[in-house]
Amino acid sequence: MDPDWWRDAVVYQVYPRSFADSDADGLGDLRGVISRVDYLRSLGIDAVWLSPFYPSPLADGGYDVVDYRDVDSRLGTLADLDDLIEALHEAGIRLIIDIVPNHSSSEHPWFRAALASPRGSEERERYVFMEGAGADGSEPPSDWQSHFGGSAWERTPDGQFYLHLFAEEQPDFNWSHPDVRKEFLAILGFWSDRGVDGFRIDVAHTLVKDLAHPLRSQPTIDSLLPEDGSDPLYDRDELHQIYREWRELFDRYDPPRMAVAEAWVPASRRVRYASPESLGQAFNFDLLRAPWDAAAFAEIIARNLRFADEAHSSSTWVLSNHDVVRHATRYALPDGADLDAWLLEGRPLSPAQALQGDRRARAAAMLVLALPGSVYLYQGEELGLHEVSEIGIQDLQDPIWRRSEGRQKGRDGCRVPLPWTAAGRSFGFGANGSHLPQPRWFASHAADVEERDPGSMLSLYRSAIALRRLLRTEGGVSGLPAVRRDGDLVVIEREGGLTSVTNFSSEPVRWSHGGRVLLSSSDLTSEPTIPGETTVWFGELHESSIAEEAGS
Template identity: 50%
Template sequence: MTQHLADALPTPTGTRSGWWRDAVIYQVYPRSFADSNGDGMGDLEGIRSRLPYLKELGVDAVWLSPFYASPQADAGYDVADYRAIDPMFGTLHDADAVIREAHALDMRIIVDLVPNHCSDQHEWFKQALREGPGSRLRERFHFRPGKGETGEEPPNDWESIFGGPAWTRVEDGEWYLHLFAPEQPDFNWEHPAVQDEFRSILRFWLDLGADGFRVDVAHGLVKAPGLPDLGAKDQLKLLGNDVMPFFDQDGVHEIYRSWRRILDEYEGDRVLVAEAWTPTVERTARYVRPDEMQQAFNFQYLTCDWEATALREVIDGSLAAMRPVGAPTTWVLSNHDVTRHATRFANPAGLGTQLREPGDRELGLRRARAASLLMLALPGSAYLYQGEELGLPDVTDLPDEVRQDPSFFRAAGQDGFRDGCRVPIPWSGTQAPYGFGTGGSWLPQPDSWAELSVEAQTGDPSSTLELYRTALRLRREHPDLGAGDSVDWQDAPEGVLAFRRGEFLCTANTTGAAVRFPVAGEALLSSGAAVEDGVLPEEGVLPADTTVWWRVTSG
C-alpha cells in the first residue's frame, strides 16, 4: 500500500472498521458556529475552540460545510480554489489544526466537496472566458451557442434550482450552464481534466487527514447526452420526484467507483457521503453499492411529516432499500438548506421544508424533541445540524436587507428562505451575539435566544441540550441502538410507533393526545416529562407528541 502523509497524523483512538455505520455526525456551518476574531463571521479557529463541546455532546464525527476560497456568492458553495481556505475562515494551518484536534478528541472530520460546479472566479472559468469560443478550456464547462436567429435564446429549457433559466450568456454570445446561481458554472464531467483534477483534490484533503467527504449535488455531475429539453414547466416541482436530464444520470456511478478506489488506498476507513436527491430510496441505494459510497442522505425521511403511518412507511422503505446493498440507512431532520424541524413541526403538515411562519413554538419544540429521540433509536447513522440540540427554531422574520441566500434575490427557487436556519447559534450570555463572538453576527439573532444558549441549558435536566447529551450517551452504551439494519415492530395504538431492538423498546406517540400504552419495563429516557426511577409521571400513559426509550426483558 502507498504510504501517505496522513498515516503519520493523529487518528481517532477508537478506530474500528465501519465506524460510519452507526455514527452520529454533526454538521457545522462554519460561518454560523463560532467567531474567534470578532468580525461577526464564524471561522475555523472558532470551530477548533468548540470541539470539546462536541465531544461532550457525544458525536462521532463533524461534517464541515465549505470553507474553501470563494467569493461567497452562495455561502462558499461557489469554490474558487479547492486547495485554499477563504481568508474569512482562516488558513490551511487552521484547517489542519481542526483535523488534528478532532482526532485527538477521538472524533472524525468530514469535509464538504463541491464537484458539480465551481465559482465563476475559478481560474479555469476565467481563462475559458478570456480565450473565447472554441477554447479547449471551455470544454471543461458546458458552453453552447444559443437558439434563435442570433442565438438570443438559451440552448435548452432547463431551469436553475435558484429560479430563472439555467443558462447565462457571455459577451461573445455563447451561453454557459449553471444549475444553481450564474456565479456557479457547472463542470463538464465528460472531460478527462475535470476527472483528474478532482482525484487530485481528494488526495490533497485525504493527505491532510480528512476522514471523508460529503459530496454536494452528488446526483448532478453527469448530464444527459445532447442536453435535451426537459419539456416541462415548474421544473422545481419535479426535483426529487423524477429522473431528470441533469440529475441522477447513471454515469455518476462510475465517477464514484473511481473515487472509492482512491479512498480505499488510505488507512482509517475514509468515507464518501452522497447528497443525492432521487425519486426513490431504491435509486438512492445505487449510490451506496459496495464499490461506491458508504452513505447517502435520506431525504425521504427528512421531508416526512410527523405522522405514524407515513413515518413507518419511510422507515421500512429506507431499511429495505439499503439492505440489499449492505449499506446503513442514514437519518436526518434538519440541515443548512431546509427549515429547522422545530419550526417545520410547529406548522401544519404538508407545507414542505421551506416555511415563512414561526407556527406554534411550544408544539414544534415538543414534536422536534420526540422526532429526534425516534431518529436516534433507528438502526444506522444519524446526522445532526448545529443548534438542533438547543431546540433552535428558524428565524422567520429576518429583514430583507440582511438576507444573503442567492435564491432570495431571484424570482423563484427554494423560496429564498434558507437564511432562517443559518443564523449563528447562541453560546452564552443574555444579549446577542450570545458568545458567538465579540463583534456581532453576520445574521441577527433573536432576543429570545438567551434562554436557548448552551450556557442556559447546560445542567438543566429538562433542556433540549441535556436531552441530546443523555440520548447520545445511552446510544453509545446500549448495544441495540444504532447497529443493525432492521426493527421489530410491536402492536401499538393508532398514531403510536413502537419497535424493539433486543432489550430496547422505542415508543413514539405522534398524536396530540395522551395514549394509554402500558410497557413492562424500565423507562430510560423521555422527550417529554422527566423519567423518575424508570417510571413515567403517569404510569402506562404516553404523553402527546412524545417519544420514550425503554429497557424491557420479556419476550
C-alpha cells in the same frame, strides 16, 4: 481503527460561518470551531461534517468554490484546518468535509480562463458552454431551470451561454472532460492525505448531463425524478463510473475514507450511490418532507432500512440541515403549510406553536437516535432552535431571494449564528456581532442556559446519544429492528433489548411493556401511559451503567 465507524455514527453538521467567531469580524471561522471542541465532545458525537470552508465570494454560502485545496482567509488557514483535525481526533471525533463537484465559483481560475478563451477551446470544454437558440442565437439553448429561480443558462459577452444549475456565479463542470475527473481525484487525495476521514458529496446526482443535440426538455426541477435514470440532468447512470473511481481512491487509505451522497433521488435509486463499489452511503431526506404522522414515519423508516440493507450500507436519518426550515418549526406549523409563504410573512411562531414544535422535535430526535444507521444532526437542533423568520429583506444573503424575484426568502433563517451565551452582543458567537441578525428569543436557547437545565433540549440530546452508545456496546443492540405502527404509535424493537415507542397523537396513549423506562422525551406522569407527542425508550440496562455513561 474501525473501518465501519460511519455505519452507526452520530454526525454533527457545522456550518462554519455561523458556528463560532474567534476574530470578531462577525463571521464564524475554524479557530471558532476549535474553541468549541469540548462542547462537541460533551455532546457525544462521533464525527463533524464541516460545510464548505474554501475560498469563495460567498454567492451561495461557500458552495461557490474558488480553490478546492485551501481555506478562505476569512475562516483561517490550512494550518488552522490541520489544528482542527488534530483537536477533533484527540477528542475521538472524526472529520467529514464537503466536496462540491458539480460546479465551481465563476471566480475559479479555470472558469476565468474559459471566459478569456475562444469558442471550442480546451478551457471552455471543462465547463458546459453552448451556442444560443433562436434565429440570432440570443435565446438560451434549452428550457432548463436553475434551482435558485430563472434560466439555468447565462450568456457570455461573446454570445455563448454557460450552464449553471444553481446561481449564475456557479458554472457547472463538464464531467465528460478528463481534466475534471483527474482534478477531483487529486482534490480527494489532497484532503485524505491531510487526515480527513470522509466526504459529503454535494448534489451528487447532478454531475453528468445529457448534452446531445438537440437538448431534451426539462422544464421543471421539483417533479419526482424517474426510476430509470432517464432525466437529462439528474441521476444519470453514467455517474457511477465516476464514483467507482472515487471508491478505488478511498479504499487505498487505512481505514478507507467514507463518503455520503447528497442525492435527491427516488429511494430505490439511492441504493446505487450507497453501494460498497460507489460512495458507500447516501442521504435519506424523506423525513425532511414527512408530516408529523405515525403512518408516514413508520413507512419511511421501514422502507429506508430495507433499501440500506439491499445496498449493504446503513441508512441515514436527517431532520434538519442548512437547506431546509428547521424541524422544530416545521412541526409547529400545520401539516402542508406553505413554508415559503410563512417565511415571507416574517412573523415568529406563537408561544403555543413553539411549544408544540419543541415537544415534537424532542420526540423525533429520540425516535431517530433509536434507529440503526447514521444520524446527521444540524448545528443548533440540540438547542431546540427554531427557524428565524424575522430576518429583514435588507439582511438576506441567500441568492434564492434575488433569483426568485422575491417569491422565496431562502435559507438564511436556518443559518443564523448560534447562541452560546444568554448575554453579549451576539449571544457569545463573537465579540463584534454576527453576519446574520439573531433574534432576542435566542437568549433562552443559549448553550450556557441549557447546560444548567436538566430538562433542556441539550440535556435530552446528550442523554439520548450517551444511551445510544451504551446500548450498542453493553446492551448489544444490533441488527435490523422490527418497525410497526399501532394506531398513533410507532414502535421500534431492537435486538438486544431496546424498544422505542413514539406517540404521534396529542393525547396520552396506554402502553404496556415489560422493560424499564430508560429515557423519555417528556415527563412521565403515570405508567403505562405515554404522553402525547412523546418518545419513550424501554430496556434492561443497569442503573450503574446509565449513570456511568451519562457522567462520561
